[in-house]
Amino acid sequence: MGALGLGLSARNQTRPVRARTQADFLRRAYRLNGRWVNEAEFFQAGTVSGAGGSTRRGGRLTPADAPRVGDTGLLIEDPRTNWVTAYAAPVDLARVSLRIAGGSGPAALTLEEDGAALEAAGLDAITGGRAYKLDNRAGTTPARLQIQGASPDDQPLALSAYVRGGAGRLRTAFTDLQTGGFTASEGYRRVTALQSDGLAAGARSTNDLLWVEAAPGEAVWVACPQLETGDWASSYIPTDGAAGVRTRDQISFPRAALGLNLDEGSLRVELGEHRRGRVAARIIGTDGPNGASLLNFVGNSDTQIGTYNGESVLISYTTLDTVREPFVCMLSWGLHGQKLSVGDGVSSESSEPVAIFSRIYIAQNKDGDSGAFNMMVRNFDIK
Helix, strand or coil: CCCCCCCCCHHHHHCCCCCCEEEECCCCEEEECCEEECHHHHHHCCEEECCCEECCCCCCEECCCCCCEECCEEEECCCEEECECCCCCCCCCCCEEEEECCCCCCCEEEEEECHHHHHHCCCHHHHCCEEEEEEECCCCCCEEEEECECCCCCCCEEEEEEEEECCEEEEECCCCCCCCEECCEEEEEEEEEEECCCCCCCCCCHHHCEEEEECCCEEEEEEEEEEEECCCCCCCCCCCCCCEEECCCEEEEEHHHHCCCCCCEEEEEEEEEEEECCCCCEEEEECCHHHCEEEEECCCCCCEEEEECCCCCEEEEEECCCCCCCEEEEEEEECCEEEEEECCCEEEEECCCCCCCCEEEECCCCCCCCCCEEEEEEEEEEC
């Protein structure tokens, strides 16, 4: 396709144009329709809903119906269930137990005050400053913290926990995972393991759904264990004696509040981590007819980005050979069509006008569909 004139003025072409609306979630800097605002004012211009939860890395809790902005950006996640039933803030050893590989040994399982280390990891509010200590320093075989819970049959499983101290392994009780091993660390860090084939019906006991192992000669502190269905570990979902549930994050803004002009303008989005859970997942969706969206992952490819009109028709797309982080895509439009740019200058053009809409949605459309998608938005801006 030939180059398109996008209706940009000569003034706009000769010098950079300050973004009308900008959200830099890494720096916590926000500009809304031509004026600088604080974070609360920025999100008050839109609608934020969800069950709340923890931010991905720090673990710090965010209340329900609040944006989850952390040290790596704005976190948008799909609904998940933590099938572990142990208490996020334990006061005793309810719903956990000790097991020694080989039948017996000198290992011990206790509940420990570990407030300083948990606070440093952002986990103090979740855990009440307490963690499980699995002490196997005198042992000659692995010792296991067994954690109670249940999960659906025959679905991929993602296991995770925060650990510090010695070396060990994270696994289910029913499949000897070859992944999930961890080494010694002074502070808490999150370890994960994946079990792609799930667990067959009748193959497990609710008394030991999830194991954290301490290797012989090691002591391991454990907090915030989680087992969920899916191909990756999402952020921690607190539990209180039963499985914990997080509903879908949803954030949207009226087009008018952002100063987004459908005659001439541009939208730029920079993603950090992004993982899709279904085909054609939205990056920026709209309330336009028939699922119109401004930026989409296309089909089954994480390297194809497209834009749709009001008839669910893909009007342009472009493909990257490789995906790098940060992952940047920009859509610009004017009197003669639109241009889609992804990554290092890879672009496509179309003579179609931009879709008609009155509201944009981050990582989904107005119905919440195509939002089975975990995404870290570093920033976006509108000119």
